[in-house]
Amino acid sequence: MKTNGIEMTHKNSTEVKSPSAATNNAGDADDDGFDSLLSAVGFGLWQIPCIFMVIIVALVLPVNLVGVSLLSPPVPFRCFADPTHALHRDPSDNSTWFNDACLSVDDVVGVEGTAADDQTATNSTLPLEVHATGMVSCPYVQYDTSIFTSSIFTQFHLPCERTNLLASYQISYNIGGMFGSTIGGHIGDRFGRLTVVKIGGVLNCVGTVLMLLAPSYTLVLVARLILGATTMGSLIAAWNMALESTPARNRSLVGMLMGTPYSSFIIVFATVGYFIRDWQTLFLISASPVFVLIPFTFFVDESPRWLLQQGRGKKGLKIMEKAMAKNKAKLQESLSSIIDKILQTNGSNVSNNEREEMVCLEHIHDGGKQMWQYLKNPGMRVILICTPIIWFLHSLLYLGVAINANNFTSTNPFLYVGLTGVMDGASILLATPLTTCLGRKVLVGGGLLLSGVLLLVDLLVPIDYYWIKWILVMTGFFLCAGSFQVNYIYAPELFPTAARNRGTAFVNMIGSVGFLCAPLITTILARYTWWAASVIFGCSGIVASLLVPLLPETNNKPMPETLKDVERRWRASRGGRKKMAGSDNTGFISGDKTMI
Secondary structure, eight states, X not given: OOSSSOBOOHHHHHHHHSTTOOOSSGGGTTOOSHHHHHHHHOSSTTTHHHHHHHHHXXXXXXXXXXXXXXXXXXXXXXXXXXGGGGGGOOTTOHHHHOOOOXXXXXXXXXXXXXXXXXXXXXXXXXXXXXXXXXXXSOSEEEEOOSSOSBOHHHHTTOSGGGGGGGHHHHHHHHHHHHHHHHHHHHHHHHHOHHHHHHHHHHHHHHHHHHHHHOSSHHHHHHHHHHHHHHHHHHHHHHHHHHHHTSOHHHHHHHHHHTTHHHHHHHHHHHHHHHHOOBHHHHHHHHHTTHHHHHHHHTTOOOOHHHHHHTTOHHHHHHHHHHHHHHHTOBOSSOHHHHHHHHHHHHHHTSOHHHHHHHHHHTOGGGHHHHHHHHHTSHHHHHHHHHHHHHHHHHHHHHHHHHTOHHHHOSSOHHHHHHHHHHHHHHHHHHHHXXXXXXXXXXXXXXXXXXXXXXXXXXXXXXXXXXXXXXXXXXXXXXXXXXXXXXXXXXXXXXXXXXXXXXXXXXXXHHHHHHHHHHHIIIIIIHHHOTTHHHHHHHHHHHHHHHHGGGSOXXXXXOOOOSHHHHHHHHHHHHHHHXXXXXXXXXXXXXXXXXXX
């Protein structure tokens, strides 16, 4: 069988005619039929628009997810009770002038014309570069603009008692991501993956405009909530669409390479940020790809796998005919006959209990009952317990290192952000061929373990050997980023089609909790304990790596359609190759529907 412009041989034609049958290959023992059809259709022009849609969503991730280092960095400042004191500044001595010291009550009381007492003071009446804040501990402030001419920190005045509010900039985005993952997951499984992307694209444009025009920090946080919800919801739906439409043999390559645009745009973001030091201009340029997303969605087809799982055979048939025409594929049996057999197989493979379960999936308020049904099955129980914990710790480690630029280097955050992009991209390119031969578990578990160890070793290196510290941190991030990309392929392969979008959304939501905790560590905790960040992030990687061996391997295997498929795969992974060729596999091939 050829990969593009496929001509089915007799052997492959038999596989498509009997989509429920498994091949003799142990890795394909659970073939659900649709994967056989996808294998016949091949990978070509039909999948390209869907992949480009993923890329468009991924391009706006850097500015929102790791952009805090260049958009809202804490900059050196000096507080004044009397704004005229700022006139005595020596422009050549920034190191002693900007002392980051807040004023005590005694410093402010008795001084006439302070911003805390005189609310009529405006920036237009003050000396150049001096701003009235209305804060007791810093009535007037002057910022060091030698590195950043404008940032969220300076525009909305976040020094002194408002410093802790700085963490809410990243936290609000991650909270939005949690809601977007949950709600988008339900919408995606109920109404389709493409619907989520379209709704998310429109709302993301609204959040982008609000972010740029927000007159207060409160509205900035509201905009961040919208951006987090819409970006993560759209990304999960688009990502699942791409993987569900890709043949099993191409899934590793496609899933890994779809992460490279994100890595590349981190480098672009850091480069643009080096030349444009105004946060609003930098944000507009970096977030602009979202305005292309809406018109582009009209060139993308809904996931045919999801359509067939929903019983919408006519629409699924129409899309697959289009896929065959674009990929120049040929089948010896009519496509409509193959689709009918897949629909019949999907229906016959579902027991009465599973039908009741799938009815539960249609209603959001039955989520607790659905979860209980899953937890009763040992294979799914392991996935539902271990995978969220791994994602939480992995996300905490990944984002924690990525946004730690201002703690690691105060003079060159652009280089730090740019290098994280380089490490991220290089790790994906290296892991892409390795994930095919080594599998998901080795790369995810090994990457987490080694990155955690390197971050702990960094604590033992004296600060004078800064170049060693750079190597350790960047190598740790390299390993973490590569395994993180593999996780985005791994998670959708663990869940059945009936709940894949929600399953992926669930673990992504837990990952967003990790994202949420990261800025609390880098922005607040690191101010009081210098070693806290490295210890927490390092231990997170080590603990997560210990849970990975409990999950089944999914490399080069068909995606499960039902809960029964998940359980078969789990039992096969527990029993090894010998059991995979044993009675369980034989019962599946013979069509024994009573087996779970």
